Structures are given as structure tokens and as C-alpha cells.
Amino acid sequence: MEFAEHIKTANVEDVVLKQPFHAPMKVTLCVTGHHLLFSDRSGDSSWQLILLLRNIDAIEKRPAGSSGTITIKCKDLCILQVDIPGMEECLNVASSIEALSSLESVREMYPFFYRPSWLSLDDPWGLCTPEKHYDQLGALQAKWRLSKVNSDYSVCPSYPPAVIVPKSVDEQVLVKAARFRQGGRFPVLSYYHQKNGTVIVRSSQPLTGANRKRCKEDELLLQAVIDGSDRGYIIDTRSTQQAHQARMTGGGFESKSCYNSWKRIHRNMERGKVLQESLIKLVEACGDQSHNMDRWLSKLENSKWLSHVHTALSTAGLVAECVERDGHSVLVHGSEGTDSTLLVCTLAQFILDPDTRTLRGFLSLLEREWVQAGHPFQLRCARSAFSHARLRQEAPLFLLLLDCVWQLSRQFPLALEIGEPLLLRLAQEAYASDFGTFLCNNEQERCALELKDRTHCLFQFLLRSSEREQYINPLYESTDLAIWPSVQPQSLHLWAGLFLRWTDHTQNMEEVRDEIWSIVTERCCRS
Incomplete structure (x- = not known):
């Protein structure tokens, strides 16, 4: 049309x-x-x-x-x-x-028409392919391999063509394990911990159903993940009740008798309509012009947004603690494995891995754990907080991730190379962009639309020398230490830079940041 x-x-x-x-x-x-x-x-x-x-x-x-x-x-x-x-x-x-x-047609959206003179469609797309990521993990390669079992997207439509899996597991086992997991999302590597060799893997829920079906291939795959270790942890991002209810519709969870080397822990994380309505209530509270303190605090509490931030950070902290302090591998999943699962895995890596706190490292992390891993941006970010349309599959999971990263930037102001302007830019780009990075719901859809040949890459653009300076934290000092978030109520704050972005207060804060940047730059030049 x-x-x-x-x-x-x-x-x-x-x-x-x-x-x-x-x-x-x-x-x-x-x-x-x-x-x-x-x-x-x-x-x-x-x-x-x-x-x-x-x-x-x-x-x-x-x-x-x-x-x-x-x-x-x-x-x-x-x-x-x-x-x-x-x-x-x-x-x-x-x-x-x-x-x-x-x-609604992706082909009609602006990234397919955006042709600035300073960008070329021949420019590189993306920062890190699964193959390149695997090559960077030298110590991992003794026990893990790169599988092309999903090269035509037939095993799992929402996975990339290549995934990292245990070396001892062959392709046929992966195919059968995929049939036992919702959407075909069988357990794949998310993170390898260089210090002790433990891993974080992610998947969707097992399809045990009311009859408590088993899948020996899935059991074999998970046993290969821990490779002889006495224990691994399964972090299920649903409540125990939700996991039991999922059996009635064909889903379920890993039983202790079939996965006796794994200990299951439930951490209830809201998703879908509940999370979207929380965002709507928060934005409504921030737009309240009554200037009544009691009314404002009541609305802020009723939105429960900071409660979702708390849950995300505490769950990610639990995963990181299992890996770093206890020395055990972790499997993370909820129902579909495309939302809260990705949120927790991303934050856990951000806590543990200093490289993910650099500009390039953070963008590469988002590419691996959200774009390539199949977060359905097209569905989740179709509407924001003002739409009167009936909620369908919208949910601000990516926005919640950025808020959690902002909370960490407040608690560790020197440990992150990325600054708040980058988080604000990403929040905007996920919902409406000139670039093709956040279009579609998975790699299969992007491939069918030839998106990488017909649109420009946001992440490559942000790393250009002409752009990157405005997104860098001028106070950054590199550290090899993990950053353990505080989730005490007094430690978590409303992200004013986003939710109060269009007020005089936020404009003043931007002026302060510019002044800090100029002072730091001047001192660096003198030294």
C-alpha cells in the first residue's frame, strides 16, 4: 500500500x-x-x-x-x-x-528507507557472531563446541543458526531435546566463567505435561552441561504454583528424580500484561501534576515498577553467586525463555564480567543475549505507556533491563564505561528507530527480510568515533572485580533520566553531566 x-x-x-x-x-x-x-x-x-x-x-x-x-x-x-x-x-x-x-508490515517501516549519506549498506553488520564469540572463548573449547544443527532454523525458529553446546552431545540428541522444550529452545550456552569453568545456560520450559513425560536426551544434555560436577542449579523465573499450573497446558519443570544432579529454585518474575501495566501506572504517576507528596508516593508504590527492578537484580545476583562464589553451573528458564530468562542471564553476566561493562562489550552482550537469542522486540515494543489499544503481547522487558543497568551505574559509578545517555538512546531505539537492529522477533524473520542487507546497524553506528564519546562515562576506571548489586529498598531509585526525562529537573542533570565531562577532559589534557 x-x-x-x-x-x-x-x-x-x-x-x-x-x-x-x-x-x-x-x-x-x-x-x-x-x-x-x-x-x-x-x-x-x-x-x-x-x-x-x-x-x-x-x-x-x-x-x-x-x-x-x-x-x-x-x-x-x-x-x-x-x-x-x-x-x-x-x-x-x-x-x-x-x-x-x-x-504492521515490517517492510514498510522506516529503517528500510533510511539512507543517510554517511552510512553505507556495505558497512559491517553486528559486532559478534556466534562463531566469533566461540573463537574468543579458547578455554571453553575443550568441552564445548559450536553446533550448526539450527542452520536452517528448523530445530528452533527463535535461535540463531549456530549455538554453543557440550562437545559430548551429538546433533541428534539436540534435535530430540529441542522437541521436549517449548518453542524448541533447548539448553545452550549463555556465559562461560573464565575463573572456574562454570557456565550459565538458558532454555525454555520442558514439556512434561500432566503425565510427567521424560526426555532422556534432555537429561543427557543437562548432565553434560555440569560434566561430572556434583550439582547444578536451575533458576526457574516462575513461582512454584505457576510452574505446576504450566503442566496442565503441556509445560512444566524438571523433576528431582529425573535431574537428580540439579537443584531447582523458583524466583517469581512478572512478565507480559502485569509488567506492561506496571509501566503504564509508573508513567501516569510521573505525569501527575498535582504536586501532592502523598499522592505521588502512593502512585509510585502502586505501580510496583521498583519491585520488578528489585526482583530482576536479586535473581541475577543469585545466578552470579552460584557461579562465582559457589562454583556451580546454572540453567535459567521460565516459560518461553525469550523474556525474563534473557533479562536474568544478561544481568548476571554484567555483574560478573568486566568486559560487558565497556561500550563495545555491552553492545555485544545485547546483541548475543537479546537480538540473536530471540527476544521478540516487534511484539514486546509495539506499544509503550500511553496506548489505548488493547494489550496483546507488549511487555517492557528490555526497558526493565536498561533500568537495572542504570541502578548498577548509580551504585558503581566508576565501574561502567557506558553512561546514562547510552541507556536512554537504547530505550528510544527499541521502540522506534532509524536502524534495523531491533526490528523483527528473531533471526529467522530478519533473514527472510534480508534485513542485514537492507538496513543499517545501530550498534556499529554507536561505536563510531563521532558518536561514542557522548555515550562514555567520563569517570570510568577499569576493574576486574564483580559488582554485587544492593537490592535494599533504599538502594533502588526511580530512573529520573528516563521517567522524568521531559522535566526541568532532568534538563538540569544533563547540564551537570556536560560540566563533569568538560572538567574530566580538561584534567586529562593537562596530565
């Missing part, structure tokens, strides 16, 4: 735009297939605001005599107000925005 079919009124003059940090201004509004363009060409001014339509979460129309007002609520939590002269023009623009901001 041509974009022009959705555009009922392409240009409107004398529009009044109201946005954070700016006085109301009269501009010209232009509607294109992927953007709203606000431009002020009066006098010597050449000011322009370009808003990606995919960034629009919801709009509200309000008549005002012969004209109308459109309130635009964006996925990055910014709210714009547009006063349009003429009711017909107002309704036409609103209709166009609603249609163009909710296109």
Missing part, C-alpha cells in the same frame, strides 16, 4: 506547537510516510523538528471552536500539543497519524 493513501492532508500552515522546554511557536506541519515535520521559516529562523511516526504511541483529538488540538504522546514519553486551524484539517492530520504510526 502506498503511504500517500493514508495522507489526507499533507501540509498545514500556522500550526501552534507546544513541546517541553520551549515556548509555544507557530510552525508549518508536513505529514510524510514516516515522519511529522514541524518547521519555522519565519524571518531568519530555520528551526525544524522531525518526529518519527513510529515513535507515536497515542494521540488525542479535542475540538476548539472551528479549529482543533491534537495531543501526541510518544513512546519516548515526550508529549506534544499541536493546535491546528480548521477542524477538517485537524481530523485529517489525526487520521493520517493514526494510520501511519501503526503500520
